[in-house]
Amino acid sequence: MSSDSPVLLELRDLRKSFGNVRALDGVSFRLRKGEKITIIGPNGAGKTTLVNAISGYLRPDSGSIIFNGIDITRKSPVERVKMGIVRSFQLVSVFNNLTVFENILASIISRKDLLRKPITPFINIEDAINEAEEILTLFGLDSKSHLYPLDLSQGDRKLLDIAVAFALRPFLLMLDEPTSGVATKEKHSIMAKIYEILDKTGTAGIVIEHDMDVVFKHSKRIVVMHQGKVLVDGDPEEIRKNDSVKQILMGEIYA
Amino acid sequence: MVIVIKRNPLIEEISYLYIIIAILALAYPLVFSFLRGWDTILTYGIIWAIAALGFNILYGYTGLLSFGHALFLGLGGYAAGFMLKYLGVRDLELYILGGAVASLVIALAIGSVVVRYTRIFFAILMLAIAQVFWSLYYKFYWITGGSDGIKIPRPNILGIPSGSLDAITYQYIFYYYSLALLFILGYIMWRIVNSPLGIALRAVKDNETRASFIGFSITKLRLYAFLLSAVYVGIAGSLLAVHSRIITPEQAFWTSSGKIVFMTILGGSGYFLGPIIGAIIYNFIESIAMKYVYWQLIMGSIIIAIIAVMPKGLISVIEKIIGYREIKIQPKQYMQKGGDRS
Numbered sequence: 001m002s003s004d005s006p007v008l009l010e011l012r013d014l015r016k017s018f019g020n021v022r023a024l025d026g027v028s029f030r031l032r033k034g035e036k037i038t039i040i041g042p043n044g045a046g047k048t049t050l051v052n053a054i055s056g057y058l059r060p061d062s063g064s065i066i067f068n069g070i071d072i073t074r075k076s077p078v079e080r081v082k083m084g085i086v087r088s089f090q091l092v093s094v095f096n097n098l099t100v101f102e103n104i105l106a107s108i109i110s111r112k113d114l115l116r117k118p119i120t121p122f123i124n125i126e127d128a129i130n131e132a133e134e135i136l137t138l139f140g141l142d143s144k145s146h147l148y149p150l151d152l153s154q155g156d157r158k159l160l161d162i163a164v165a166f167a168l169r170p171f172l173l174m175l176d177e178p179t180s181g182v183a184t185k186e187k188h189s190i191m192a193k194i195y196e197i198l199d200k201t202g203t204a205g206i207v208i209e210h211d212m213d214v215v216f217k218h219s220k221r222i223v224v225m226h227q228g229k230v231l232v233d234g235d236p237e238e239i240r241k242n243d244s245v246k247q248i249l250m251g252e253i254y255a
Numbered sequence: 256m257v258i259v260i261k262r263n264p265l266i267e268e269i270s271y272l273y274i275i276i277a278i279l280a281l282a283y284p285l286v287f288s289f290l291r292g293w294d295t296i297l298t299y300g301i302i303w304a305i306a307a308l309g310f311n312i313l314y315g316y317t318g319l320l321s322f323g324h325a326l327f328l329g330l331g332g333y334a335a336g337f338m339l340k341y342l343g344v345r346d347l348e349l350y351i352l353g354g355a356v357a358s359l360v361i362a363l364a365i366g367s368v369v370v371r372y373t374r375i376f377f378a379i380l381m382l383a384i385a386q387v388f389w390s391l392y393y394k395f396y397w398i399t400g401g402s403d404g405i406k407i408p409r410p411n412i413l414g415i416p417s418g419s420l421d422a423i424t425y426q427y428i429f430y431y432y433s434l435a436l437l438f439i440l441g442y443i444m445w446r447i448v449n450s451p452l453g454i455a456l457r458a459v460k461d462n463e464t465r466a467s468f469i470g471f472s473i474t475k476l477r478l479y480a481f482l483l484s485a486v487y488v489g490i491a492g493s494l495l496a497v498h499s500r501i502i503t504p505e506q507a508f509w510t511s512s513g514k515i516v517f518m519t520i521l522g523g524s525g526y527f528l529g530p531i532i533g534a535i536i537y538n539f540i541e542s543i544a545m546k547y548v549y550w551q552l553i554m555g556s557i558i559i560a561i562i563a564v565m566p567k568g569l570i571s572v573i574e575k576i577i578g579y580r581e582i583k584i585q586p587k588q589y590m591q592k593g594g595d596r597s
Contacts, residue, residue, distance in 0.1 A: 081470055093468075095461040098454065106458045109451040110470040125451060168469060 008033045008204050009054070009172060014063035016049055016228075023049040024060065025228035031172070036198055036205040038215050041225035042248060047208045048090070050225070051174050054206070055087045056080045068171070084171035090180060092161045094149045100160055101145035104132040107167035132167070138197055139163045155186035162194060166203075173198065174206040179214060187211055191218045216240065224248075269445050271528055276438045279535075283430050294426065295498075296542050300535035301433045302494045303518060307530030308437075308444055309487020310515045315524040316448060317480040318460030319373060323381030324515050326388050327358040327485045329507025331492020333392065334358075336405035336502040345417075347410040347432070350493045358489025362482050370477035385512060392504035404503030407496055433494055440487060441531070447483070448527060456480055488515070517554070521561060523568020532570055 009031040016024040023046045031037060039047045052058040054065060056077035064073045072080060095103050108128045109115065136142040139159050149157055158178055165173060178194060179187040191214050198205045209215050215222065215236075222239045224231040232242050239245055279301065287294040306328065313319050331354030338344040338353050369380050392399045399405065409417040412428055420428065447453055458466045459476050467473050496502040505511070514537070522533020540557060544550040565571050 078467070078470065081468070093462060093465045095458050095465065097461045098457055102454050102457075105451075106454050106466075106471075107469045109455060114451040115455055115471075115476070123450075128451070164465075164469065 005033045005035070007031070008035070008068060010066040011054075012064045012066070014050070014053060014060045014065070016046075016053060016058060016060045022228045024053065024063075026063075027225075027228070027230055028063075029223060029230060029233055031204055031206070033171070034198075034202040034204050035221065036195065036207070036219070037221045037223050038207045038209050038219040039223045039225060040209060040212070040215055041231070044227075045225040046228040047225055048176060049228075051087060051176055051206065051208060054172075055085055055174060081168065081170075084169070085174070086165045086168045086170035086172070087174035088161050088165050088176060088178065090176045092149075092154075092157045094157065094161050094164055096149050099146050099148060100141055100152070101132060101136065103149065103160060103164050104135050104167050105129070107164050108132055108135075111168050135163055135167050138200075139166075140193065153186075155182045155190055158182060158190060159193065166197065170203060172204045172206065176208050177210060178207060179209065179211060184211075184213075187214050188217065269442075272438075272441050272445060272531075275528060275531060276434065276441070279434055279437075280431070283427070283434075287427075293539070293542075294430070296538050297535070298426075298430050298433060298498055299495075300538040301430070301437050302491050302498060303514070303538060304531040304534035305433075305437050305440055305494070306488045306491035306515055307519045307522070307534045308441060309484040309491070311484075311519050311524055311530045312444065312448065312456070312487075313480045313484040314516075314519060315526075315529070316453065316460065317456045317477055319370070319477060319480070320378045320516070321381040321484075322378045322509065322512050322516065323383070323385030324484070324488050325507050325509060325511035326381070326385035327362070327488035328492035328495060328511050328515075329385075329388055329392065329502075329504070330354065330357045330361055331489040331494075332496035332502035332506045333399065333405075334489070335407055335410075335493045335496045336399075339407055339410075340405055345408075345410050346414070347412050347497060350410060350497060351436075351490050354489040354493030355486045356489075358485040358492070359482060362485030366478050366481045366485075367474075370474055370481055382509060382512065385507065386509060389504050389507045389509070392507060399504070402504060404501050406501050408500065410497060429498065433498075436490070436494070437531070440490070444487075445527060452476075452479065517558060521558065521569060523570035525567055526570045526574075529568050529570045532573075533568065536569060 007030050011028050011030075014024045014027040015022070025046075027046070027050060039050065041047055049058060053060050056072075056075060056079075060073065064071055066072070067080075067083060067085060070083075072083065072085075075083070095106060098106065105128060108131050112128060114123070114125060114128065133142065133145075136145050139162070141156060141159060141163065144152060144156060149160060152160065162173075162175060162178060175194065179190050182190060191209075194205070194207070195218050197203075219236055221234070222236055223233045224239060224245050226248050231248070232239055232245055279297075283294065283297060286297055306324070310321070310324050313321060334353035334357040335350035338350060344350070344353075365384055369377060369384070372380055393401055396402075409425055411417050412432055415428075417425060455466070455471055455476055456479075459471060459473055463473055492506065495506060518533040518537035519530045520533070521537055522531065523529030541550075541554065544553040547553060561569065567574075
C-alpha cells in the first residue's frame with residue numbers, strides 16, 4: 001500500500017514474559033491501512049505471541065496497542081473482533097457439521113446481527129446469502145459450497161477457515177501459518193489467493209509463515225523476529241541481503 | 256452457478272413432513288375401525304411427537320441433553336388443571352395457551368442459569384429441577400390434589416361445547432385437532448431450524464469456541480433453544496392432560512423425561528422428522544410391552560438393539576429406502592429448502 005495511507009495498527013514497545021523467557025521484548029511497528037506484512041523467525045521468536053497479543057488472547061506485560069487511533073490494549077478478544085481485528089489459528093477450526101456455504105453464512109449472520117430480532121425464521125436473508133456466495137467465489141470455493149469441511153482437501157479447508165474469518169469483514173486479518181500442513185504446490189496457490197483477496201478488498205494482513213520460498217515470493221514487507229525482538233523490518237530484497245537474518249534464519253532452517 | 260450434488264431428501268425437503276401428516280390423517284379412521292383401542296395410542300403418539308419435536312431443538316440441534324423435560328409436561332398439565340379448578344376455564348385453546356405461557360415463564364426463570372452448564376451438568380441440573388416440581392405437586396395436595404391429581408373433563412374445542420358431541424365424534428375431533436397442531440408447530444420448527452437461528456444453534460453445537468470467536472453469544476443462543484423447547488413441551492403437556500382426562504404428578508415424574516429422550520433417540524435425533532416418528536412408534540411398542548410384567552425390560556432391550564443396529568435411529572430405515580438423490584441446485588434455492596444436518 002502507498003506509504004501515505006493512514007496508520008491502522010501501531011504497536012508501542014510490547015513486552016511479555018513467560019517466566020524467564022522474554023517472548024516479546026519491546027516490539028514496535030506500524031501497519032498502514034490495507035498494508036500486508038509477513039512475520040518470519042525461528043521457532044520461539046515470539047510470532048504467535050505477538051498475534052495473540054494483538055487479537056487479545058494474551059495481555060502484554062507492558063506497552064500498548066493502538067488500533068484505528070484507539071488504545072485496545074485492555075479490550076477483550078470479542079470486542080476486538082467487533083472492531084475489525086480477526087485472526088485464524090494454526091489448526092483449522094471450522095464447523096464440520098455445517099456445509100461450506102453455511103460456515104460462511106454463520107459468520108455473516110453474526111456480523112449482520114441477524115439473530116437480534118425474535119422473528120428471525122421469517123426475515124428475508126437474501127442479502128446474507130448473496131454475500132456468502134460472493135465470498136465463496138472470491139476464495140474459489142463456490143463449486144464446493146455444498147460439501148462438508150471434512151470432504152475438502154487440506155488446502156481448501158485452510159481456505160475455508162480463512163474465508164470464515166474474512167466473512168466478518170475485518171480491517172485487519174491475522175493468519176497464523178495459513179499454509180501449514182499443506183502440500184508445497186498448494187502453498188503457493190493459497191498464498192497467492194490470500195494476497196489477491198486482501199489486495200482486492202483493501203484489508204490489512206499480518207501473516208506468519210515458515211516456508212521461505214512462499215514468503216519471498218509473495219510478501220512485500222517482511223518483519224523478522226528473533227528472541228522477542230524485531231530484528232529487521234523491510235522489503236524482501238533487504239531481508240535477503242541482511243547478514244544477521246541469513247545467519248539466524250537460513251542458518252537454522254537450511255543448516 | 257449450478258452445482259450437481261448428492262443430497263439427502265429426507266433432511267432437505269419439508270415435503271416429508273407433509274407426507275407423515277397425511278399418513279397420520281388417513282390412518283386414524285382405519286385404526287379406529289379395525290384396531291379398536293389403538294386409536295387412543297395413536298393420539299398419544301401425536302401429542303408426544305409435539306413434545307419430542309420441541310425437545311430435539313435443544314438436544315439434536317443445540318447439543319444440550321435434558322433429563323428433566325417432564326418439568327414442562329407437568330407445567331402444561333397443571334396449567335390446564337389449575338385453569339379448570341380455580342378459574343373454571345373449559346376451553347382447550349386456553350389450556351394450550353396456559354401451558355405454553357406457564358412453561359415459558361418458568362423456562363425464563365431457570366433458563367438463564369441452567370444454560371450456563373452443558374453436557375452431564377445440564378442434564379442432571381434439569382433432572383433435579385424437574386424432581387423438585389414433581390415433589391411440590393405432591394406436597395401441596397390441597398392445591399394440586401396430590402397423587403389423585405385434578406380431573407379434567409373434556410373441554411370445548413374451537414368453541415364447540417363438549418357436551419354437544421358424542422364420545423366418538425369428540426375423539427375424532429381431538430385427534431385431528433392435535434394433528435393440526437403438530438403440523439403447525441412442525442412447520443414453524445422447520446422454518447426455525449432452517450433460519451439463521453438454526454444455523455447458529457448448529458454452529459454452537461458443533462464448535463463452541465469458533466462460534467463465540469465469530470461473535471455468537473453462546474448462552475443467549477442456548478437460552479433461545481431452551482425456551483422454544485419448553486413452549487413445545489408445555490403445549491404437549493396440556494394436550495396430554497386433556498387426553499388422559501387427568502393431571503397427576505406422574506406426568507411430571509422423571510420417567511416422563513426419560514420417555515422423551517427415549518423416543519427422540521428411537522426415531523433419530525439427527526433428523527428433523529426423527530422425533531415425530533420415534534414418538535408414534537414408541538407409544539405403540541410401549542402399549543404392547545406393557546401387557547407383560549417386565550415391560551421395562553422389553554423396552555430396555557429394544558433401545559439397546561436399536562442403538563446397536565441403527566445408531567441413527569429408526570428413520571435411517573426410511574433413509575435407506577429413499578436413498579440419496581443427485582440434484583442440480585443453486586445456493587439460493589438451497590437456503591429456501593433448508594440445510595442438511597447429520
